[in-house]
Amino acid sequence: MRSAFVRSLMVLAEEDKRVCLVTGDLGFGVVEPFAAKFPGQFVNAGVAEQNMTGIAAGMALCGKVVFTYSIANFPTLRCLEQIRNDCCYHNANVKIVSVGGGLAYGALGASHHATEDIAVMRALPEITVVAPGDPIEAEMATRALVARAGPAYLRLGRSGEPLVYSGDVNFQIGKAIRITDGDDVTLIATGTMLHATTQAATQLAREGIAARVLSMHTIKPLDVDAVFEAARGTRAIITVEEHSIIGGLGSAVAEVLAESAGCHVRFKRMGLPSAFTAVGSREFLTKSYSLSVEGIVESAMQVLELASSRA
Amino acid sequence: MQSSKHLLTAARAPETISGDRDLAGFARTIRIATARMIHRAKSSHIGSCFSTVDLLAVLYGGILRFDPLRPTWPERDRFILSKGHACAALYAVLAEQGFFPKSWLDTFYQDGSALGGHAMHSVPGVEVSTGSLGHGLSLGCGMALTGKREARPFHVFTLLSDGECDEGSVWEAVLFAGHHQLENLVAIVDYNKIQSLGGVDDVLDLHPFAEKWSACRWAVREIDGHNLQEIECALRQVPFERNRPSCIIARTVKGKGVSFMENELLWHYRSPNDEEFKASIAELSSAS
Numbered sequence: 001m002r003s004a005f006v007r008s009l010m011v012l013a014e015e016d017k018r019v020c021l022v023t024g025d026l027g028f029g030v031v032e033p034f035a036a037k038f039p040g041q042f043v044n045a046g047v048a049e050q051n052m053t054g055i056a057a058g059m060a061l062c063g064k065v066v067f068t069y070s071i072a073n074f075p076t077l078r079c080l081e082q083i084r085n086d087c088c089y090h091n092a093n094v095k096i097v098s099v100g101g102g103l104a105y106g107a108l109g110a111s112h113h114a115t116e117d118i119a120v121m122r123a124l125p126e127i128t129v130v131a132p133g134d135p136i137e138a139e140m141a142t143r144a145l146v147a148r149a150g151p152a153y154l155r156l157g158r159s160g161e162p163l164v165y166s167g168d169v170n171f172q173i174g175k176a177i178r179i180t181d182g183d184d185v186t187l188i189a190t191g192t193m194l195h196a197t198t199q200a201a202t203q204l205a206r207e208g209i210a211a212r213v214l215s216m217h218t219i220k221p222l223d224v225d226a227v228f229e230a231a232r233g234t235r236a237i238i239t240v241e242e243h244s245i246i247g248g249l250g251s252a253v254a255e256v257l258a259e260s261a262g263c264h265v266r267f268k269r270m271g272l273p274s275a276f277t278a279v280g281s282r283e284f285l286t287k288s289y290s291l292s293v294e295g296i297v298e299s300a301m302q303v304l305e306l307a308s309s310r311a
Numbered sequence: 312m313q314s315s316k317h318l319l320t321a322a323r324a325p326e327t328i329s330g331d332r333d334l335a336g337f338a339r340t341i342r343i344a345t346a347r348m349i350h351r352a353k354s355s356h357i358g359s360c361f362s363t364v365d366l367l368a369v370l371y372g373g374i375l376r377f378d379p380l381r382p383t384w385p386e387r388d389r390f391i392l393s394k395g396h397a398c399a400a401l402y403a404v405l406a407e408q409g410f411f412p413k414s415w416l417d418t419f420y421q422d423g424s425a426l427g428g429h430a431m432h433s434v435p436g437v438e439v440s441t442g443s444l445g446h447g448l449s450l451g452c453g454m455a456l457t458g459k460r461e462a463r464p465f466h467v468f469t470l471l472s473d474g475e476c477d478e479g480s481v482w483e484a485v486l487f488a489g490h491h492q493l494e495n496l497v498a499i500v501d502y503n504k505i506q507s508l509g510g511v512d513d514v515l516d517l518h519p520f521a522e523k524w525s526a527c528r529w530a531v532r533e534i535d536g537h538n539l540q541e542i543e544c545a546l547r548q549v550p551f552e553r554n555r556p557s558c559i560i561a562r563t564v565k566g567k568g569v570s571f572m573e574n575e576l577l578w579h580y581r582s583p584n585d586e587e588f589k590a591s592i593a594e595l596s597s598a599s
Contacts, residue, residue: 040460046490051449051483058453061439066453081443082480086450089440090432 001157001192002099004135006030008142009067013038019146020059024052024070027099031069049079053094057086060093065146067154071100072114076121076153087151088126094152095145096121101131101155102192102242103277106285110276114155118190119247121153122220128152128173129220131241133194134164137217140171148173157192164195164215174218176226182210185300186230189240190216190249193270193291197240200296211300219249227256228263236266236303240296242286245271268303270296334539335598337407338368342568342595344403344416350588352399352420354428358566358578360400362503362536363470366561369542370468371404379409382435388465389438389454393447394472394501395429402426402434410436445478447471448498452484455496455556466549468497474506477515482527489528494550497557498529501536503565505576524558536561569594 010033013019022043023031035042045052049070056066068075075098076083087094098114105112121129128148132138138156145152169177176188180201189197194215201211212234214226230237237257239250250269257263272289286292290299341364349357371377375388392401399419406413411425411434418424425434429442439450451469458465475481488496502520504511511517521531530551534541542561549557565579566572569591583591 043456045487046483048480048483048487050445050480051452051487054446054449054480054484055453055456055487058450058455059457060453061450062454062457064457082446082449085440085443086446 001132001135001138001161002027002030002159004138005097005142005154005156006034008139010034010037012143012146013041016065016146017041018063018065020064020066022052022056022059022066022068024049024068024074026070026074049074050082053079053082053096054086056094057082057090057092060087061090065093065095067095067097069097069099071098072105072112073117074098076114076117080120083121083127083151084124088124091126091150093149095154096152097154097156099156100158102157103282103285104158104192106277106280106282109279113277115244115272115277116247117153117155118219118241118243118249119251122247122252126150127220128218129155130173130218131155131191132217133189133191133215134161136163136165136169137171137215140169141173141217144171144173155191161192162195164198171217174221174223176223177215177217178226179213179215180211182212183234184210185236185238185304186212186214186234187238187240187296187300188214188216188227188230188249188253190219192242193240196286196291196293197296199293200300203293203297204300207301209300209304216249219252222252222256224256227253228260231257231260231263231265234265236268236300238268238270238296238299238303240270240291242291243271244274245269246274266303268299270299332372334368334372334543337372338365338539339595339598340407341368341400341403343592344407345400346569346583346588346591346595348399348403348416348419350583351417353582354399354420355580355582356396356399357581357583358505358572358575359394359472359503360397361567361569361572362501362563362565363394363397364400364567365537365539366470366499366501366542367400367404369539369546371408373543374546375468376465377408377436379436382410386463386465389451389467391438391441391447391451391467391469392430393441393469394444394475395441397472398426398428398430398437401430401437405434405436408436444472444475445480448481448484448488451496451498452487452491452493455488455493456491458495459493466495466497468499470499470501472506473500473502473504473511473517474514476500476517477506485524485527485529488556492528492554493556494552494554497546497549497559499559499561501563502560503563505565505574505579507579509576521558521560528555529558530555531558531560533560533562536563537567568598
């Protein structure tokens with residue numbers, strides 16, 4: 001996903017000289033081509049995320065569209081107040097990019113697990129929060145964020161994420177993409193959980209369960225209409241995210257459902273517990289927290305059983 | 312730009328200073344307006360405002376290029392009040408220069424006012440919002456870098472407090488500006504030697520202060536931050552060296568201008584009561 005991002009950013013930087021990339025001394029093997037081709041649009045701020053974010057805001061206030069770039073929690077939590085006061089308060093054109101959202105750097109330990117970032121970013125005023133589900137979404141999100149004025153958070157996976165889409169995708173900020181249709185259960189996935197969620201839907205189909213899969217790549221502003229349609233058109237909703245179950249996609253969807261009168265759809269959040277996650281590969285960790293194809297299938301079956309018994 | 316009668320041109324021009332311009336009178340006007348605002352508002356930071364006033368008077372009295380009728384004129388010099396808690400003085404300056412009506416000053420700190428207790432970019436002439444310390448110099452670096460890369464004529468001036476230099480982010484920005492040779496960037500430190508809970512030397516000693524900036528490749532000058540000629544002389548000479556950002560360490564007095572406030576920690580917080588206010592105005596009005 002990070003390669004798709006940089007590829008897309010290089011095209012954009014060529015087209016639009018306002019586009020700049022500011023890294024916090026990370027992106028080995030990824031950012032060098034950008035730096036070589038666009039030296040006047042590139043800055044390595046060093047291992048100094050607060051300053052990285054502040055200078056990005058200063059550049060944006062002089063007319064630039066600035067992407068800050070680092071991994072895990074470094075471009076978000078480390079410099080949260082700069083994001084809030086310098087970027088969001090000034091509605092500055094700063095797009096914060098984190099590579100390794102979730103458990104991509106699982107073996108590196110909890111310091112490198114970005115598991116509360118969506119919750120924290122989503123709480124800030126003015127900001128747009130996007131977690132693309134595959135390299136194609138990542139590429140389109142990058143372009144869409146350049147076109148959209150104001151601060152944004154772009155949460156990426158790392159590398160080697162499988163493609164979910166084969167053809168054209170109608171990607172719009174704030175609009176969920178319906179990948180499969182069904183009226184039994186809606187699986188709402190964001191970011192790196194999208195691929196496993198689509199696979200789970202395929203397995204559920206074999207069991208005779210029709211799952212609607214929504215790619216909720218934009219967590220803020222949330223596609224409220226898509227949530228309402230899911231509540232009306234299917235018997236249960238499950239949110240799937242590589243993030244704490246507190247404050248992320250699941251919470252955002254729950255907020256919408258809880259405040260809508262007469263909405264009795266079954267609902268479950270799949271995500272990480274509010275705990276420091278263990279050490280291991282992404283595959284190992286996601287599986288141990290049931291964020292796997294099997295885990296999603298099992299949750300869907302359970303929720304639907306509950307839904308049936310209640311009816 | 313020449314059409315604007317308000318435009319103060321010839322920034323950093325070689326002509327001599329002060330002369331026929333009454334910078335002392337300007338500074339006195341700002342101090343009196345600031346005292347009125349803070350007294351009316353029953354707010355804090357009068358000492359922190361007074362230590363900055365002479366610096367602000369020189370900056371806005373002939374150094375900065377700006378146009379009150381077009382606060383966002385792209386080639387304006389950027390002034391960042393990184394010590395955003397001294398905004399009452401800045402608001403008084405901006406009102407005096409015609410960025411907004413002076414009547415606004417009476418609403419400072421009040422419910423629903425345009426003028427809050429820390430610098431807000433929604434106020435005409437205020438470049439950026441500040442209030443949390445340690446943000447301004449990074450913002451200034453981003454602006455200066457852009458200006459340098461595009462060969463734009465503006466300078467970026469950032470006014471920091473000494474206590475603010477406890478913040479690690481300040482030193483991230485100091486390193487960055489030196490490394491990137493941002494000679495269009497000026498940091499002015501209001502070195503009044505008193506921070507929130509005590510003397511700067513006692514809380515977290517900054518010594519050797521000038522050397523820290525020099526070591527990070529800044530050209531540093533130490534001045535008396537209340538001597539208008541010295542201030543203007545320094546500001547007209549930036550950049551002090553080619554390819555280096557300029558740091559002006561301005562030795563100041565917290566509460567400067569009102570004898571019972573000077574060098575007193577209390578006046579970081581205390582708001583003058585009616586009697587103290589009267590005494591302040593009397594002393595400020597009689598100042599030469």
